[in-house]
Amino acid sequence: MKKKFLVLLFFILIPFFSFAEDEYPNNSDFDGYVYDEVGILSQEDKDYINNVNDELKEKTNAEIAILIKEQIDEELASYKTKAFEKLKIGSEKKDNGLLLVIDYNDHEIGIETGYETEGFITDIESSNIIDNMADVINSENLKQGVISGFNEILDKYKKEYNVKINLPEKYDNYESTENEFSLSLVIFLIFIFLIFRRPLFYVLLRGFFTPQRRRKRRNIEIFDDDDDFFSGFGGFSGGSFSSGSSGSSGSSFGGGSSGGGGATGGW
Numbered sequence: 001m002k003k004k005f006l007v008l009l010f011f012i013l014i015p016f017f018s019f020a021e022d023e024y025p026n027n028s029d030f031d032g033y034v035y036d037e038v039g040i041l042s043q044e045d046k047d048y049i050n051n052v053n054d055e056l057k058e059k060t061n062a063e064i065a066i067l068i069k070e071q072i073d074e075e076l077a078s079y080k081t082k083a084f085e086k087l088k089i090g091s092e093k094k095d096n097g098l099l100l101v102i103d104y105n106d107h108e109i110g111i112e113t114g115y116e117t118e119g120f121i122t123d124i125e126s127s128n129i130i131d132n133m134a135d136v137i138n139s140e141n142l143k144q145g146v147i148s149g150f151n152e153i154l155d156k157y158k159k160e161y162n163v164k165i166n167l168p169e170k171y172d173n174y175e176s177t178e179n180e181f182s183l184s185l186v187i188f189l190i191f192i193f194l195i196f197r198r199p200l201f202y203v204l205l206r207g208f209f210t211p212q213r214r215r216k217r218r219n220i221e222i223f224d225d226d227d228d229f230f231s232g233f234g235g236f237s238g239g240s241f242s243s244g245s246s247g248s249s250g251s252s253f254g255g256g257s258s259g260g261g262g263a264t265g266g267w
Helices: 002-022 043-060 076-087 123-139 142-161 169-173 177-196 199-208
Strands: 034-036 063-069 097-103 108-114 258-266
Touching: 034 043, 043 063, 043 142, 063 142, 076 097, 076 108, 076 258, 097 142, 108 123, 123 142, 123 258
Parallel strands: 034 063, 063 097
Antiparallel strands: 097 108, 108 258
């Protein structure tokens, strides 16, 4: 009787053990540097992230992985560290990887940095990146927030290693919506001034252009709302990118270790 009870208990507990194991994806579960079980990112989005990573890894040995889970059933701060250690992101010698984690159901974002990475992406900077992502997610959508966060992280790597990553023209020249609003306001005020030519408008314009009143440009990229916002590049022709070149399943990260740094936040 006791033996039958133990066998029955074993089969009851199997799903729980399997769930705990599945909580942390394997390298083979990744599409390049991306794991997305919710379907937030299109294949074109993944191609962009993977191609950028390929060039970044070639020049710095660094890796930026993105992990999107539908539900994480433990504290995100603990989960991101364990996931990083399992995946071993970044160079084994430099420990310069970074993991960006999204908990879809709980609306949480986590950043985990390698030992070297936390030297130039501090806990405070990680928190700022998450806050910026939350602003984009709340004003636009989750996909745009993920891409903007990836680009902001990439900027930190480019500055630290003094390297140039060949991005599509849209990324180099894109102006944030805040700048577009400011430009529209300036044009409107100039138009009013030219019509009425009154001293009051002249004073207002002078005040607007003083250094104290200028708007600070946000260093975040925001993209079109449709899923095919990369399609206009024609597969990134004319640059070093080739859409679909990193579309194979599975990834082999460089063997890096987590430094325990980073931050968590929500939207």
